[in-house]
Amino acid sequence: MHIELRGISKHFGEVAANADVNLEIKAGEVLALLGENGAGKSTLMKILYGFYQGDSGEIVIDGTTVEIDTPRTAMALGIGMVFQQFNLIPALSVAENLMLAYPKSPWWQSRHRPVWSTVLENLTKLARDIDPSKLVRHLAIGEQQLVELAKVLNLNAQLVILDEPTAVLTPQESERLWALVRQLADSGRSVVLITHKFEDVEACADRVAIMRAGRLVEVADARGKTIDEMVTLMMGQHQVAANPSVKSPQKDIQKLWIKSISAKDRRAAIVDIELQLAPGEILGIAGVAGNGQRLLADAVAGLAVLDNGEVILDGEVVSRLGRQPVNPNRNSKIGYIPEQPLENGVASDLDLTTNLSLHRLVGMPFFPKKQTEQAQAQKLIDEFNVRPSDPTKLAQDLSGGNLQKLVSARELSGMPSLVVACYPSMGLDILSTRAIYEQMFKHAERGACILWISEDLDDLLQYAHRIAVLSHGKITGILPAASADRQTIGLLMTGARKTA
Known part of the structure; x- marks a missing residue:
């Protein structure tokens, strides 16, 4: 799947979340979308996912202009997204949440073992220790992240958008995710990583797209940019704060x-x-x-x-x-x-x-x-x-x-x-x-x-x-x-x- 975002703009009141953004997402690549908080990264991807509608611009998929007015339309076109704020039902089990989002799964199949096995396959790859029968409300935040990702992978999306996917994962879980992301790209799917972590870029990204104040300021090969260069592009004229210092505590006093x-x-x-x-x-x-x-x-x-x-x-x-x-x-x-x-x-x-x-x-x-x-x-x-x-x-x-x-x-x-x-x-x-x-x-x-x-x-x-x-x-x-x-x-x- 080859996607082009052309001239995308989006305002919330007087705030320009996106301003005339042109971005290409190639088939079989991992694109890291970088920028400080409020740069417009998530808004841009939510427009592509149909969660928001742009004020102007167009979306072109494989040479055809499309109108994505809802997430359902986006999913039908092969676009899936994992949000920072999860969309799980806390009162249902992990397996039931996955089944609800599973395509072509009528109610009478819900207890068939072959269907369960297929539904749980991606979760097992991501997090083999998560009990499928456990209620979502009993999961830690990092575990919920992995369940959300499994939902999107189950949709067989050709473009997977991940919003801060490693923010709450352990080093071991992050490494597992990076490997899976590379597998997706190697199989021909596209992955967009909305991230602040340069470890994500170094581990699996092919290209980086850097946004600042709602605008796309640069797109480059991931190996062609140093961390200092990317930070400068993200922050613009902002003075990047130095690492804060920590003083020794007062000993032998209990607070x-x-x-x-x-x-x-x-x-x-x-x-x-x-x-x-x-x-x-x-x-x-x-x-x-x-x-x-x-x-x-x-x-x-x-x-x-x-x-x-x-x-x-x-x-x-x-x-x-x-x-x-x-x-x-x-x-x-x-x-x-x-x-x-x-x-x-x-x-x-x-x-x-x-x-x-x-x-x-x-x-x-x-x-x-x-x-x-x-x-x-x-x-x-x-x-x-x-x-x-x-x-x-x-x-x-x-x-x-x-x-x-x-x-x-x-x-x-x-x-x-x-x-x-x-x-x-x-x-x-x-x-x-x-x-x-x-x-x-x-x-x-x-x-x-x-x-x-x-x-x-x-x-x-x-x-x-x-x-x-x-x-x-x-x-x-x-x-x-x-x-x-x-x-x-x-x-x-x-x-x-x-x-x-």
Whole structure:
């Protein structure tokens, strides 16, 4: 399949998401679509997928101009897309979600073993450890990503569009995905990777298309561009932030004590977690997706009921056995960036001003002046580069990366004693990632402690003071980041090795 996008433009109000974009997607190639958050990458691909309609321009497939008015039309033409925000039904099993999206699958075939085997084939290649009978709501975010990809592969799409496909995958899962992407291209299919990760480009891309401020600024061979050149094209005249610095924590002082906590929910369980953090300490939590990271974060933030133990911050109990979860907005001492901001970090049908004001609004005897709140919201929006930058916009109008920045702006804008950050850089470009890290580390410098859950081992090794590895809900090892290595952490992540 050979696709040409000609003169594509798309406006949202006065914002030009795409401006006269001309892009060619060749058969049998992997095209990496790069750009900072808000550059227009996802919008362009959503137009190709029929999710949006362009204001002007045309789409040409194999020499014929086509009108793609819905995703159904796109799928009929052989175009499939995996979004950052997943389209799975949480109350159904993995297999049932795959069956619903499987072509030519009447209800009477749904229990036939040959059909099940075919439906599950791509999932088995991607993630052999995912139980097809497990409910989607019990899956970790990385596992849901793989199920979504399996859905698209089942459609036998000739063009597969992947929006930030490795953002929440482990190194092993990413390598498996890269191999599969190359297999798809080698078989004649086309793949578009919307990504911020240069590892994706180096691992499997043939060409790169770089967007900035809604425009396509360059298309080049992937091997012909250095990382520095691509960053410059992505950011334009922006000064790319230097790597933030991390100071040593204050030793022999206990600020946060996670005291032998155990908890469980429908997704996972954590067992006898014992951790102590000093003022200014950054403790990274590494682990394969679905091993209790989300539950650990909720427990520490006071959102989960504990079956055992307690969490003590600055000598005060945040959570203990039998205590009902508390609203994090009532505890200004904790800044919490959740794993899925759209699901549990924002009120999607409220505007950006209200979402950024949630901490201040709780407990107020009167509603603050609208102009004052908007001015404070605008300051945070500009500081964290949230796009669109209009504080009256609804949160649901933001892309995944901008939602991440919105929640981070709110949770890092106060003076928390503890920051619990779950995948804070997920879906963010280099500039935004370094800006978020800089804000996190500033809190550490003034004495707050940081519990940082991430699957980016390179960042944990570079910035954390210590790394605790979580496997099957248990801590299998705690290592000084300065002397740790990926191989040792990988063994601890699988549970194949434990440290004292």
